[in-house]
Amino acid sequence: MQNLPHTQRALVATGPGKLTLALSQPLPAFAPNQVLVKVHAVALNPSDHKFLDLSTVVGAISGADFSGTVAAIGSDCVKPLALGTRVCSCVFGSNSLKPGNGAFAEYVAIRSELCILVPARVSLEVAASMPVALITAAYVVRSLRLPSLPDLGAKAKRMTTDSARGRWVLVNGGATATGTILMQVLSQIGCLPIATCSPRNAALVTKYGARKVFDYASPTCAKDIRAYTKDNLDCVLDCIGSAVTMSMCYQAMGSAGGRYTALEPYSDRIKATRPEVKADWILAWTVYGERVALDGVYERPPILEDFMMCSAWITIIERYLATGKIKPHPVDVNKKGGLGAIEQGLDFMRKGKVSGKKLVYCI
Ligand SMILES: NC(=O)c1ccc[n+]([C@@H]2O[C@H](COP(=O)([O-])OP(=O)(O)OC[C@H]3O[C@@H](n4cnc5c(N)ncnc54)[C@H](OP(=O)(O)O)[C@@H]3O)[C@@H](O)[C@H]2O)c1
Incomplete structure (x- = not known):
């Protein structure tokens, strides 16, 4: 000591x-x-x-x-x-x-x-x-049912990423601290991240892996995303999680539906508009495996599984940081x-x- x-x-x-x-x-x-x-x-x-x-x-x-x-x-x-x-x-x-x-x-x-x-x-x-963004990424990947990051360890068996390869994932709020980390994780898994941001951050968001960037303030944002992804978008992370952004994300998703995950509690009213979309929101404060003593929907019991998941995720993430694969x-x-x-x-x-x-x- x-x-x-x-x-x-x-x-x-x-x-x-x-x-x-x-x-x-x-x-x-x-x-x-x-x-x-x-x-x-x-x-x-x-x-x-x-x-x-x-x-x-x-x-x-x-x-x-x-x-x-x-x-x-x-x-x-x-x-x-x-x-x-x-x-x-x-x-x-x-x-x-x-x-x-x-x-x-x-x-x-x-x-x-x-x-x-x-x-x-x-x-x-x-x-x-x-750290908050790196740990949040573990919850998002799990919530969207995407494969975890392949372990870069020399002896580790590489995990298959076939279910993710070539799949569009919309990151609404690509210029957020969570968004830039998530887009890099998605790229490593084999997904094709696309993102929304202000025009001033388009170059930044592209640098972190977005294949295509949309201006969230445009009235045709959802329509443009749906057209770009040919009605096939089935995976969305909403880093903002307001009713306005959830509504835009829901309109951008393809006819078959898919998974929508937000970083804030979602609107039940908007959720009801598209039963084919599975809505979820995550709360990373359960990472400690201890009770989260917050009011209302933010309250959580101790969830040991979340601590275990993040501990394992961190050992993998450390290698991505050491090799510069996540910036x-x-x-x-x-x-x-x-x-x-x-x-x-x-x-x-x-x-x-x-x-x-x-x-x-x-x-
Ligand atoms: N539930 C959890 O466990 C958890 C974990 C982490 C974060 N969060 C929450 O997630 C949110 C994001 O956190 P953060 O730290 O990643 O954010 P941040 O870095 O502080 O986000 C700032 C960015 O938000 C973008 N933004 C603002 N309004 C937007 C909109 N309507 N559409 C798209 N982008 C918009 C802005 O992009 P432009 O400059 O391009 O406009 C700005 O650059 C916060 O509400 C935070 O509390 C929750």
Whole structure:
């Protein structure tokens, strides 16, 4: 164990939409199967301000995505990690059940299996931008019943991707942080990603693998997608998940229907318009195999299967990062502002001003 301080600085919720920089928070307790990570950088997610604004837990540390170095190792960790190992991952910040463990802090506790090794080719600043999107990708692939990523390990038996090869998959919101990672995963599986975005992000989205890009603001967007895919689109990820985007996605899908997966709860009213489309939405906060104590449809019991799925997914993903086969979303790194600059970034994101990049802060 490295020499650890007794207290840390952390961003703590003081009321709806309000954070304060607490100067002497206790370090998070870490269980025998967890490591304690000294945080180097954090990245912002829309969930950070949604939790803060809509389900405020006063006194809880905010933040999900982080990167850093292993500072202490529990006695019962499964993944072999050494002190100083560079890792990235995400924690469930603003969590009423674990208010002392959020990413916007100097230390976080995390199960060893959920630590993603950061290869030498990737900086810790860039690594901080990826974990939520990488883990969300595992849920999306499962929800859409697509084959998992082939394991690049030397001895691993390559999985067949025949059911995916040449299949169109629409990523609505191709310029989101989730979208650019998903399009790369889809390409690796053998699918043909197509995407929507603003015209200003068309080149970016193409760079991440979209075979064709559509402007979601165009009144003919759905019709254009349906024509382009010759009425054969049967697989959609909606990274936005509003009634407007769900409606567009439903209209874009072929006559035979298929699978629609959203990152937010879907509308039952729109679902009822096309029974041949199977609608689903995912919630990646079950990754820890622990209860998700949120209101209404967001509440989840502990789901050990999700923890197991993501642990296995991470070992595969690490090889894609190490070989550069999966590249990070563009980042905007704030090296000087530290924890104190994050609230301004959250406000920027809250106002919908973040486009085609991830905001990262060195701590
Ligand atoms: N359920 C889960 O487990 C889970 C996991 C991860 C994320 N999420 C949710 O998924 C959503 C996306 O998260 P993220 O971090 O990937 O997003 P992000 O990177 O913050 O998304 C920003 C992008 O959204 C795009 N966008 C905005 N409105 C759009 C629309 N109507 N159609 C298409 N694109 C639109 C914009 O693209 P342009 O600039 O091109 O306009 C912008 O670049 C958030 O609501 C987040 O909370 C949920």
